[in-house]
Amino acid sequence: MTINEIRTKYLEFFKERGHAVIPSASLVPQNDPTTLFTGSGMQPLLPYLLGKDHPEGKRLVDSQKSFRAEDIEEVGDNRHTTFFEMLGNWSLGDYFKKEQLSWFFEFLTDELGLDPSRLYVTTFIGDEKSGIPRDTESAAIWKDLFSKKGIDAREVVIGSGEDGYRLGMQGGRIFYYDAKKNWWSRAGTPDNMPAGEPGGPDSEVFYDFGTLHDLKFGRECHPNCDCGRFLEIGNSVFMQYIKNPSTSSGRSSFSKLPRQNVDFGGGLERLAAATAENPDVFATDAFRDILELLSHFSGKAYDDSRYTRSFRVIADHVRAAVFMLVAGVLPSNTERGYVLRRLIRRAALHAGNIGTGDKDAADSMLVRAAIITIEKYKNAYPELSGEEAYENIRREIWKEEVQFGKTLEKGMREFEKLATKGHVSGEAAFTLFTTYGFPFEMTQELAHERGLDVDERTIFSLKHFK
Template identity: 50%
Template sequence: MDAQQIRAAYLAMMAERGHTIIDRASLVPHDDPTTLFTGSGMQPLLRFLLGETHPAGNRLADVQPCVRAQDIEEVGDNRHTTFFEMLGNWSLGDYFKAEQIPMFWSFLVDVVGLDPNRIYVSVFSGDAEHGIPRDEESADIWTDLFQKAGVSADRVDLITEEHGNDVGNQGARIAFYQDKNWWSRAGGPNEMPVGDPGGPDSEVFYYFPQVVHDTAYGRFPHQNSDGGQYLEIGNSVFMQYRRAAGDDGAGFAELPHRNVDYGGGLERIAAAAIDSPDVFRVSLLWPIIEKLQGLSGKSYDDETHAMRIVTDHVRGAVFLAADGVSPSNREAGYVMRRLLRRAIRFATELGVENNVLAPLVDVVADIYADSYPEVGEKRETIVKVLQKEERAFRRTLNKGLRELRHIAKENRPITGDDFFTLSDTFGFPVELSTEEAQRQGLVLSTDWRAEFDDRREEQRRRSQAATKLGAHE
């Protein structure tokens, strides 16, 4: 199955099992000032998970486009993207572990066709300090599913990611962790404020034996290692507790209604379906790579890192534009500008020195026009928005690169004043400037950030003074 077929099959299966299919939310939340972007399928539904009644009922499902700008520096490896689609289903006080885990298993194995021998899971190891039991129920359900498929289901206690890095999972199918398998808005049980909900979760990973474990992430591989062999493809949160008030504020109480919050990465499941540890080879991304190969005359195998960055960033920017975002120097617009300027910079490295964005917008729009009609319908507007940003940045890109090369010849650390000049004069976002400086092997001064912030604050004060003076005149 390709990604488009997986998306359709998931929604069909959820509808058959009594879920109402709800519309996706905007990438830019309009009623949540705490975050710039919708970063998970759960985020728009949080108030319903906290107890508010949803008008569509207590069984819901959708496919939610997401943006996680915090992952921008990770893009370039085989699995991180700033934009992705999240398959989601929710039970608001209806079914729980006994139905959710087999339903997810059936989707992966019976519908998508994944090999049960390559599926590994993790569950919550318990927290004696807070009186939260070890999640033997989830482990037993997984054991039964594995055994019925003729797969061994050994268990191992790893507790922390660090311990897992030292000892590995020793081939165990089910790994127990503590904070890594606990969900709350704040983190582990200790970090939760009074009144907040949370609960254990069970994560599912697909194993790629063809990947050599990267020992930079620990001596041995295990489910929660970033070493590359295990790719997380889904997570079921069993939200059943709230932090309760008490003499020491450490108590937990059961929620009146237990909820299920499932999220699965569409691109990652699609990668597992084609037995590729590289998510950029799935049907939602590979056509963009192919177009980029044609524009640059270079191959993906030779220019993997740069092509992944351009592909991811342009796709994300297209969806942001479809949801009404324009490049700017503030909030969501600033992130969009950073994505586009990084894409343009890496396209230049590939030898595409003009008009890279418009041809890639067409490819993205063709990929998503059926599933997200708004992307196809707004194609011309999106092209205009992105082309305008490309023309503006192209005018300053070469000047900024020359300035960096000039600094490099001075054989000195690059300072906050240098970065401010690059930002103020040449239009380089500071994140792009620091990244480019490091790519050129420049040493950054130890206090460059404070210097940069001081210059920016000084400019802000001057701008305010000029505005007040103009008003008096």
């Protein structure tokens, strides 16, 4: 099933259940100086989750463009991307757990056709010291939903993620985890929340790809294991509580919110991977055409482990760059522009790794990949339509690629000199950045790939000084 088909099915499913379809907010947050990019579906709707009335009503649904810069270094495995679409639906004081969990389960099994025996869920274990009970309500709903599919859903108490590696699956279907895994508030766990702050338990759904457990991650596998067997495909947050002022003895407590809300988020690309029964999100149609382009012109195979990471970095970073550019971000050495510059330059470096370095715009793999992205998404996101958007994206990517190419050769020569010494100092990394345009992160990555010792602490301080 394609990402366009899944997105359309999701929006229509909840529209039929009384939800207003709202457009995606900009990738560049409006009136929010605390963050560079929109990183979740919840972010633009937070004022309404905290009590403000939404002009479209109490039931909302959308697909939100999202970007998380902290995942840049993680790109290269089979599940991390920087840019992604987050499918979301919200209840602002209307329906609650029964409707939300039932509808999402119906969407997964009846609309997407996922095998319910491949689905596992987690709920909140409770917090005794804060007086917050175990979320047995969600567990009971899940138990009934699985039962209707002929599945006996056994409940298993895990606790922390570390406990999961010790306790394992135990034949369970519904798993209780602690606040680090199954609680949401802006401040984190209940003990970190200030008085007056709302929060609540969440319930995640994982898809089981059935791959063998990798013991390097822990003795036993469990839904929150990082070995790759399980992939989280959706999370329902139930904003149910508000924290009370502490007592004179310092004890904290929580009360039920008068208006309880639902916030759901599910990664579109992850849902597509589940429908394909393939844990590699880059094998979905979101990236497939770009990978085929790169394979054709490089003569390299995506599944050749020597090049897989480069294929993934190029595909992810170009897609992210396209959506940043159409949001008005331009490459620079500060803030959003620096993140965009870093993405394009990393993609260009990896294009060289697979032998597709380019001499003109017509041959640029990055520009061609950007055009594929525009064609893939322009119907869902009209801002990508039209000659102006096309020309701007093409021009800015090629301009940055050319600028980087002029400094790359000199910078690499300087880096090779450092490599002979077996150590990269913070001062040397700073010189590579200021003189040759090498982002600090690129110097670190190259050093790690060569097994060189790196002065991480000095590089960190210099990065923040700049």
